[in-house]
Amino acid sequence: MRQKQLSLIRPLLCVLISGLMSTVSWSNSTETGADQQKYTATETETETETETETETETETETETDFNLLYQIPSWIDAIPTFLPQQSDKVIVPPLQATEKQSWVDRKQHEIRNWTGRTSHKIDNWFGKPDPNDPASASLRLIIDNSWNKHDNYEIRPRLRGKIKLPTLERKVSLIFGDDSLDNELKNNVAITDENPASTQDKALDRERTRESNSSLALRWSDFSKRLPFETDVDLGVRSGDDIYLRLKASRDWQLENDFRFYAEQIYRYGIDSENYLRTNLELTHARQNQAFLSDQFSLTYADQQDDDLTWDNYLFRQHQFFHNNRFAYGLYTGGFYNNNDLRLNSWGPYVSWRQPFVREWFFLQGDLNYLNDHREDRSHFLGVSLRMEALF
Numbered sequence: 597m598r599q600k601q602l603s604l605i606r607p608l609l610c611v612l613i614s615g616l617m618s619t620v621s622w623s624n625s626t627e628t629g630a631d632q633q634k635y636t637a638t639e640t641e642t643e644t645e646t647e648t649e650t651e652t653e654t655e656t657e658t659e660t661d662f663n664l665l666y667q668i669p670s671w672i673d674a675i676p677t678f679l680p681q682q683s684d685k686v687i688v689p690p691l692q693a694t695e696k697q698s699w700v701d702r703k704q705h706e707i708r709n710w711t712g713r714t715s716h717k718i719d720n721w722f723g724k725p726d727p728n729d730p731a732s733a734s735l736r737l738i739i740d741n742s743w744n745k746h747d748n749y750e751i752r753p754r755l756r757g758k759i760k761l762p763t764l765e766r767k768v769s770l771i772f773g774d775d776s777l778d779n780e781l782k783n784n785v786a787i788t789d790e791n792p793a794s795t796q797d798k799a800l801d802r803e804r805t806r807e808s809n810s811s812l813a814l815r816w817s818d819f820s821k822r823l824p825f826e827t828d829v830d831l832g833v834r835s836g837d838d839i840y841l842r843l844k845a846s847r848d849w850q851l852e853n854d855f856r857f858y859a860e861q862i863y864r865y866g867i868d869s870e871n872y873l874r875t876n877l878e879l880t881h882a883r884q885n886q887a888f889l890s891d892q893f894s895l896t897y898a899d900q901q902d903d904d905l906t907w908d909n910y911l912f913r914q915h916q917f918f919h920n921n922r923f924a925y926g927l928y929t930g931g932f933y934n935n936n937d938l939r940l941n942s943w944g945p946y947v948s949w950r951q952p953f954v955r956e957w958f959f960l961q962g963d964l965n966y967l968n969d970h971r972e973d974r975s976h977f978l979g980v981s982l983r984m985e986a987l988f
Contacts, residue, residue, distance in 0.1 A: 666852075666853045668889075669854075669881045669883075669889055672889065672913070673886070679887075679915060679917075679923075680917050682885050682886060682887060682915065682916055682917070683916065683917055683918050683919075684916070684918070684919050685918045685919060686918070686919045687918045687919065687921075687951075687952070688952045688953075688954065688955060688956050689955075689956065690956060691955075691956045691957060694955055694956070701955070704955075704957055704986070704988060707735070707988045708735075708988045711733035711734075711735050711757070711759075711988055712732070712733055714733060714759070715731040715732055715733035715759045715760065715761075716730065716731050718731070718759060718761060718770065719731035719761050719762065719763050720763075722761060722763045722764050723763035723764070724763065725762070725763055726762060726763070729762045730762070731759065731760055731761060731762060731763075732759075732760045733757065733758065733759045733760070734757065734758050734987070734988070735755075735756075735757040735758075735987070735988040736754075736755070736756045736757070736773075736777075736985060736986075736987060736988075737753075737754075737755055737985070737986045737988070738753070738754040738755070738756070738774075738777075738983060738984070738985045738986075739751065739752070739753050739754070739983070739984045739985075740752040740753075740754060740787060740789060740981065740982075740983050741981065741982040741983075741984075742787075742979070742980065742981045742982075743979070743980050743981075744977055744978065744979040744980070745977055745978075746972070746974060746977065748799070749799050750799055750800075750801075751799050751800050752789060752800075752801075752804075752805065752808075753800075753805055753809070754773070754774040754777065754789075754808065754809065755772075755773040755774060755809045756771075756772075756773035756774050756775075756777045756778075757771065757772050757773050758770070758771050758815075759771075767816065767817040767818055767819075768814060768815065768816055768817075769814070769815045769817065770812075770813075770814060770815075771811075771812075771813050771814075771815050771830070771832075772811060772812045772813075773809050773811060774791075774808050774809050774811065775811040775813070775830075775834055775842075776789065776790050776791055776808065778844075779862055779874055779876075780876075781858075781860075781876050781878055781892055781894075784892065785890070785892060785910050785912055785914070785922075785924050785926075785948055786910060786928070786946065786948055786963055786965075787948075787961060787963050787981040787983050788908075790896070791804060791808050792804075807835040807836060808835075810834065810835060810836055811832060811833070811834040811835070812832050812833055812834075813830040813831060813832020813833070813834075813840075813842070814830070814831055814832060815828055815829065815830045816828070816829045823845075824847065825845045825846055825847035826845070826846050826847065827843075827844065827845050827846075828842075828843070828844040829841075829842070829843055829844075830842035830843075830844075830864075834866065834869075835868070835869070837867075837868065838866040838867055838868040838869050839866065839867045840864055840865060840866035840867070840869065841864070841865055842862065842863070842864040842865075843862070843863045843864075844860060844861070844862045844863075845860065845861050846858070846859065846860035846861070847859055847860075853881075854881055854882060854883045855879065855880070855881050856879075856880045856881075856882065857877075857878070857879050857880075858876075858877070858878040858880075859875075859876070859877050859878075860875075860876045861873075861874075861875055861876075862874040862875075862876070869898075869899070869900055870899040870900070871897070871898065871899045872896075872897070872898045872899070872900075873896070873897040873898070874894060874895070874896045874897075875894065875895045875896075876892070876893070876894050877892070877893045877894075878890060878891070878892050878893070879891045887913055887914060887915040887916075888913070888914055889912075889913055890910075890911075890912055890913075890914060891909065891910070891911045891912075892909070892910045892912075893907070893908070893909045893910075894907065894908050894909075895907045902934070903932040903933065903934040904932075904933050904934050904935070905932060905933040905934075906930070906931070906932045906933075907930060907931055907932070907933075908928070908929075908930040909928070909929045909930065910926060910927075910928055910946075911926045911927050911928075911929075912924045912925060912926025912927075912946075912948075913925060913926060918951070919952075920950075920951065920952050920959075921950065921951045921952075922948070922949070922950040922951070923948070923949050924947070924948045924949075925945070925946070925947045925948070926945070926946065927943070927944070927945055927946075928942070928943060928944060928945075928946050928965065928967060929942070929943045930942045930943070932971075939970065939971075940970075941969065941970050941971050942967050942968055942969050942970070943967065943968065944965060944966045944967040944968060944976055945965070945966055946963060946964065946965035946966070946967075947963070947964045947965075948961065948962070948963045948964075949961065949962050950962075950983075957986060957987045957988070958984075958985070958986050958987075959983075959984075959985040959986075959987070960982070960983070960984060960985075961981075961982070961983040961985070962980070962981070962982050962983075963979075963980070963981040963982075963983075964978070964979070964980055965978075965979045965981075966978055966979075967979060
């Protein structure tokens with residue numbers, strides 16, 4: 597906007613100066629009032645030069661501000677570090693080399709084949725399959741473990757599956773399991789679960805586990821090429837009898853100086869759960885073969901939650917020391933907005949490590965944090981989480 601204004605102002609200034617110069621030339625050839633007209637022309641030229649200098653200074657200040665933002669990643673890279681260099685070296689054997697070595701490997705192989713056969717059978721229900729675009733399936737089995745001195749030990753089994761059905765007219769998939777996993781960013785840096793436990797006296801909340809993993813829905817993806825963002829529409833049932841409609845829109849922007857911005861908006865309406873709205877934002881500075889900086893922010897409104905709004909923010913730096921490895925450390929801040937009261941409820945440092953363990957299809961992730969909780973009157977305390985994840 598400012599460049600457009602400058603492009604309009606400059607030609608006007610040129611016209612004005614040309615007119616003034618013509619006036620000065622005409623006044624030099626005239627004896628009456630010559631001194632007064634020369635003084636007027638000189639004064640106007642001085643004012644014009646002053647305005648031009650002010651505009652130039654403002655442009656320089658703006659450029660300096662942007663250059664300062666762009667310099668921050670360079671300053672962080674310049675800090676001495678004892679950490680190893682970035683690497684994509686493979687440390688576990690490939691899937692094909694281990695699928696029959698042990699009972700566990702054979703079971704993983706059987707489940708993977710079963711999900712593939714099931715996807716083909718379901719795809720056949722809706723039409724003739726295309727060999728160039730076959731049906732496919734993916735399955736995640738997750739066991740989240742967490743401990744802190746206030747909430748003690750908790751275990752949370754989670755399941756999420758997806759079956760792609762290309763024979764249908766649109767990009768349709770059958771999805772099932774814990775739908776809250778889809779509310780997180782795809783590369784969410786920390787172990788999180790937005791479904792609170794209903795009881796505190798048991799390590800395993802069977803009721804919550806059953807309800808959280810009982811979602812079943814059909815998903816239409818990218819149903820319109822005219823829209824400038826990616827879309828998902830889910831129609832299904834969750835928590836046993838909560839029929840819902842879910843909309844998701846997302847887009848990725850590649851910015852200057854190796855910055856990238858990603859945004860997604862999720863809205864869900866359920867007969868029982870009613871309104872749910874979540875915004876996920878991610879700003880990342882990433883260069884090839886370098887550790888990257890990122891900030892992940894989420895804002896949530898839900899009729900079933902106690903607060904009007906809740907928010908979480910992870911500011912972190914992430915390294916990769918071998919293939920599929922992730923080492924991140926940073927600062928977490930979270931809070932709420934309720935009854936016109938905006939609060940920073942929790943903050944503190946955290947560290948996260950994720951890697952394949954022994955097999956290509958099995959992952960371990962450990963998180964360590966040191967957070968507080970103003971609402972529960974808890975000062976900073978250690979929290980530990982461990983995620984075991986098997987992919988099929």
